[in-house]
Amino acid sequence: MTTPHVPAVTRSLLVRIEAKPGKAAEVEAFLRSAIGLAVEEQRTVHWFALRIGPSTFGVFDTFADEEGREAHLHGPIAAALMAKAPELLATAPVIERVDIIAAKP
Structure with a gap:
């Protein structure tokens, strides 16, 4: 049995998102729906x-x-x-560019 090849990852993003009061369910729904777009990103x-x-x-x-x-x-x-940020988010997303220094494949 062969192990599938997983490309080495060296870069990442860590994004923190704060929903406006009463908008948490909508933010969660948005994130759940985004998986289809993520799958398409080669x-x-x-x-x-x-x-x-x-x-x-x-x-x-x-x-x-x-x-x-x-x-x-x-x-x-x-x-x-x-596009949804003004409606759903309390503040702008905090986007951190992170370099991966070790990972378990």
Whole structure:
């Protein structure tokens, strides 16, 4: 049996999202619906939508290189989130560019 090849990931994004009061369910629904777009992104290796607290959410995604990370930042998920931000988010998303220094394949 062979092990599937998983590209090495060296870049990631860690995004913190705070929903406006009463909008947490809509933010969660948005993030759940974004999985289809994430699957279509060829250069996004992993994509996770997270619930951190009652109104706090996050996204963690990984990329093999900087070009993949940049493509994601300018892709359809980011555009859709920014379009919904005035309606759903209490503050602008906090986007951190993270370099991965070790990972379990």
